[in-house]
Amino acid sequence: MSELPKKILIVGLGLMGGSYAMALSKKGYDVYAISKDEEDIVLAKKQGMIVDGTTCVEKGFVSSFSLIIFALYPNVLVSWLEENSSMIKDGTLLTDVTGVKCSIISGVKKTLKGKDVDFVFAHPMAGREKRGIKYADDGVFKKANFIVVPTEGNKEENIKKIELLGQELGCAKIARLSPDEHDEMIAYLSQLTHVIAVALMDAKDNTHLADYTGDSFRDLTRIAQINEEMWTSLFIENKKKLIDQMDLFLDEMKLLKEAIENEDTALLKEKMKESTRRRSMFALEEEKRK
Amino acid sequence: MSELPKKILIVGLGLMGGSYAMALSKKGYDVYAISKDEEDIVLAKKQGMIVDGTTCVEKGFVSSFSLIIFALYPNVLVSWLEENSSMIKDGTLLTDVTGVKCSIISGVKKTLKGKDVDFVFAHPMAGREKRGIKYADDGVFKKANFIVVPTEGNKEENIKKIELLGQELGCAKIARLSPDEHDEMIAYLSQLTHVIAVALMDAKDNTHLADYTGDSFRDLTRIAQINEEMWTSLFIENKKKLIDQMDLFLDEMKLLKEAIENEDTALLKEKMKESTRRRSMFALEEEKRK
Numbered sequence: 001m002s003e004l005p006k007k008i009l010i011v012g013l014g015l016m017g018g019s020y021a022m023a024l025s026k027k028g029y030d031v032y033a034i035s036k037d038e039e040d041i042v043l044a045k046k047q048g049m050i051v052d053g054t055t056c057v058e059k060g061f062v063s064s065f066s067l068i069i070f071a072l073y074p075n076v077l078v079s080w081l082e083e084n085s086s087m088i089k090d091g092t093l094l095t096d097v098t099g100v101k102c103s104i105i106s107g108v109k110k111t112l113k114g115k116d117v118d119f120v121f122a123h124p125m126a127g128r129e130k131r132g133i134k135y136a137d138d139g140v141f142k143k144a145n146f147i148v149v150p151t152e153g154n155k156e157e158n159i160k161k162i163e164l165l166g167q168e169l170g171c172a173k174i175a176r177l178s179p180d181e182h183d184e185m186i187a188y189l190s191q192l193t194h195v196i197a198v199a200l201m202d203a204k205d206n207t208h209l210a211d212y213t214g215d216s217f218r219d220l221t222r223i224a225q226i227n228e229e230m231w232t233s234l235f236i237e238n239k240k241k242l243i244d245q246m247d248l249f250l251d252e253m254k255l256l257k258e259a260i261e262n263e264d265t266a267l268l269k270e271k272m273k274e275s276t277r278r279r280s281m282f283a284l285e286e287e288k289r290k
Numbered sequence: 291m292s293e294l295p296k297k298i299l300i301v302g303l304g305l306m307g308g309s310y311a312m313a314l315s316k317k318g319y320d321v322y323a324i325s326k327d328e329e330d331i332v333l334a335k336k337q338g339m340i341v342d343g344t345t346c347v348e349k350g351f352v353s354s355f356s357l358i359i360f361a362l363y364p365n366v367l368v369s370w371l372e373e374n375s376s377m378i379k380d381g382t383l384l385t386d387v388t389g390v391k392c393s394i395i396s397g398v399k400k401t402l403k404g405k406d407v408d409f410v411f412a413h414p415m416a417g418r419e420k421r422g423i424k425y426a427d428d429g430v431f432k433k434a435n436f437i438v439v440p441t442e443g444n445k446e447e448n449i450k451k452i453e454l455l456g457q458e459l460g461c462a463k464i465a466r467l468s469p470d471e472h473d474e475m476i477a478y479l480s481q482l483t484h485v486i487a488v489a490l491m492d493a494k495d496n497t498h499l500a501d502y503t504g505d506s507f508r509d510l511t512r513i514a515q516i517n518e519e520m521w522t523s524l525f526i527e528n529k530k531k532l533i534d535q536m537d538l539f540l541d542e543m544k545l546l547k548e549a550i551e552n553e554d555t556a557l558l559k560e561k562m563k564e565s566t567r568r569r570s571m572f573a574l575e576e577e578k579r580k
Contacts (some may be wrong), residue, residue, distance in 0.1 A: 125504050145502050175501065185502050188494065193506040195550075196486060199542040201565035203535075204478065210575035211465065212435050212475050214415050216483040218572075219509040225569040228562035232555050239550055245493075246547050250540070252489040257536050260485075260529055265522050272518035275491035279515040282508075285500040 002160045004168065006030055009065040011080065013040040013053070015128060016097045017071030018136025021049040023169045026138065032065070040133045049136065062087035069165075070096040075233045078107035085111050094119040095162050099186060099230075100238040101149050101179040109151075120162040121149040123182065124171060125190075129225045138170065146171035149182050187241040192249055194231060195242070197224040292450045294458065296320055299355040301370065303330040303343070305418060306387045307361030308426025311339040313459045316428065322355070330423045339426065352377035359455075360386040365523045368397035380406040385452050387414055389476060389520075390528040391439050391469040399441075410452040411439040413472065414461060415480075419515045428460065436461035439472050477531040482539055484521060485532070487514040 008024055010017045013035035021031045021044060033053035035041050041053035054061060062068075068088065070077050077096060088094070094117055098104050101121055108119055126144035128135055146166030150159050159176075166174045177185065200217075201224035235242055259267040298314055300307050303325035311321045311334055323343035325331050331343035344351060352358075352374065360367050367386060378384070384407055388394050391411055398409055416434035418425055436456030440449050449466075456464045467475065490507075491514035525532055549557040 125502065145504070147502070173501065185499055188496070189499060189502055189507045190504060193490070193510045195543070195546055196490065196510065197506075198562055198565040199539055199546055200483070200486065201568050202561055203538040203542045206478070206568065207571060209475055209479060210572050211463065212415065212437070212479055213572060213576070214435070214480060216487075216513045217479045218576075219512055220483045220486065221565075221569055221572070222509055223506045224565040225573075226562045226566055228559040228566070231562060232558045235550050235558065236553050236555065239553070242550060243547065246543070246550075248493040249489055250543060250547075252493045253485070253536070253540060253543075256485055256489055257533065257540075260525050260532060260536075263526050263529070265526065268522045268525065269518040271492055272488055272516045272521060275488040275511075275514040276516055276518070278491050278496065279511055281497060282500050282503060282511070283515075286503070286508075 002157060002164055004029070004161060004164060005066045007032065007065060007067075009034065009062070009068045010050075010071055011068060012071035012076075013037070013044055013133045014071060015131055015133065015135050016124070016126075017069075018044060018049060018133035019126075019138050019140055020069055020071060020097070020169065022047075022136055023138035023141060025049055027168050029168075032061075034062075043133055049133075057084050057087065059087040063089040065089075066091060067093050067161075068095075070094065070098075072096075072098075073230050073233050074098050074100055074104055074237045077104060078111060081108060081111035085115060085117075088115070088117055090116040092117045093158050093161060095122050095165065097122065097124055099123055099190070099234050101182045102241075103237040105149075105151055105179055118153070118155055118158045119151075120154050120158050121151065121179075122162050122166065123147045123149065123186075124166070124169065126171075129223065129227075131227045131230070141170040142172065144171045145173045145175060147182055148174065148176050149179055150176060151179065183238050183241050184245075187238055187245040188248075191231075191235060191238060191242045192245045194223050194226060195235070195246060196249070197221050198226065200224065292447060292454055294319070294451060294454060295356045297322065297355060297357075299324065299352070299358045300340075300361055301358060302361035302366075303327070303334055303423045304361060305421055305423065305425050306414070306416075307359075308334060308339060308423035309416070309428050309430055310359055310361060310387070310459065312337075312426055313428035313431060315339055317458050319458075322351075324352075333423055339423075347374050347377065349377040353379040355379075356381060357383050357451075358385075360384065360388075362386075362388075363520050363523050364388050364390055364394055364527045367394060368401060371398060371401035375401050375405060375407075378405070378407055382407045383448050383451060384409040385412050385455065387412065389413055389480070389524050391472045392531075393527040395439075395441055395469055408443070408445055408448045409441075410444050410448050411441065411469075412452050412456065413437045413439065413476075414456065414459065416461075419513065419517075421517045421520070431460045432462065434461045434463075436464045437472055438464065438466050439469055440466060441469065473528050473531050474535075477528055477535040478538075481521075481525060481528060481532045482535045484513050484516060485525070485536060486539070487511050488516060490514065
């Protein structure tokens with residue numbers, strides 16, 4: 001059976017890096033961290049999330065780990081590796097938490113060309129609307145899917161280790177997807193929903209309507225409270241697939257708009273019956289997993 | 291102080307009629323009902339929601355009430371009054387639960403022309419995705435806004451009585467809006483959100499994605515499980531205002547789409563900051579009301 005090394009390095013102590021650190025420390029791993037912010041290290045140490053950490057990226061430190069988890073924004077991950085990949089020792093297993101894969105994978109692979117390391121990409125489908133380590137919470141993994149995205153050259157043994165990492169975090173389900181499958185799925189289920197929430201909130205001045213907000217508006221706009229740095233980067237990195245999914249949605253909106261304009265009640269009812277059928281199936285699927 | 295008559299007639303025993311009956315019976319009122327379905331009356335009587343009910347609309351019965359609540363679909367309400375308004379006795383106070391107002395009001399007023407009755411329109415902003423009296427639940431009013439929509443000719447005394455009705459149901463907040471204000475608010479906060487949920491669910495075959503659904507997709511599609519009879523009627527009755535709100539939303543979607551296509555990160559961040567600011571204000575407003 002595969003096992004993770006006892007000593008783990010996490011690069012990046014934001015919400016996700018902190019949540020990983022919290023979960024893995026509780027499981028008995030010796031977690032160390034690199035962060036650009038001294039304060040985050042002090043907080044993480046004080047709360048027992050990490051054994052120790054540093055703001056300096058030094059070869060002596062980095063090369064002492066055989067498992068490194070990158071919890072960085074997509075645009076930061078590649079540049080970190082460009083600068084520092086020479087410090088990683090041979091045979092090291094690398095992984096990430098990034099919410100987009102295709103663009104990241106090609107960027108990362110370039111920086112590691114010729115090196116004897118194995119980067120097994122992963123995406124914990126978990127998060128919160130807040131940002132920063134002070135909101136770190138290993139509870140976010142409880143209902144989360146942990147997606148492993150194997151790529152050419154990954155050793156099966158290492159893929160299994162990253163699946164084990166998902167289990168150790170406490171994720172509800174571990175799945176494998178190709179980079180394309182992952183990015184299309186995430187464009188539809190996650191990125192499109194965030195675009196919709198932002199658009200709905202920004203569509204008009206709604207402050208005076210706060211008094212009348214019901215459950216539906218509340219639910220649809222919850223994720224309009226959004227980390228603009230991270231999501232802008234995620235949207236741009238997955239641009240083509242996100243635009244495709246937005247077009248599918250916009251076509252459907254146009255169709256519904258025409259049906260309302262033409263008072264085509266038959267089509268409206270058909271569309272609502274279909275959405276009801278699909279949503280019921282989703283609810284059933286979720287029940288099964290409980 | 292205004293007081294409601296002890297004997298109340300509810301026309302229509304669906305989810306909303308049943309929930310009214312349940313809440314008012316618990317408050318000690320003698321609730322009677324007219325329903326097209328004998329079974330619903332049997333169930334409502336058995337569960338103590340009503341004293342008695344009938345499927346026959348008879349003058350002797352209808353004229354024995356001085357407060358009648360119509361819990362009918364918008365397209366049914368007007369035709370019910372066309373057929374039966376002659377049975378209503380002079381001085382009776384009438385109200386409704388309909389989710390759209392402008393179109394209903396003009397239809398209703400025509401049927402009551404020359405009669406000595408006062409129809410004070412109201413809309414309890416409460417509901418569930420289910421339909422039918424078996425899902426009736428007076429708990430739906432607990433966090434709900436009760437909107438009273440006064441129109442020309444309403445006596446202030448009667449408007450106050452309908453506000454009292456909202457209190458008796460247990461609604462969290464009672465407000466007054468004009469028909470136009472009500473319909474624009476509801477088009478944006480409630481109808482547009484339902485159109486979006488249906489469009490998102492119907493945009494593509496997503497059955498195989500059920501495994502990866504996260505909170506955001508779950509929240510945005512919850513209301514895609516929808517009563518197609520009622521909502522088709524609501525959309526058509528409020529057609530013009532709903533289309534206006536859809537256009538505002540679609541313009542915003544187009545703007546975000548262009549920003550993603552052009553990799554205009556500055557605009558994307560600005561839009562997300564604005565949605566975050568507005569959503570935080572909403573959350574604050576809701577906190578205040580708790």
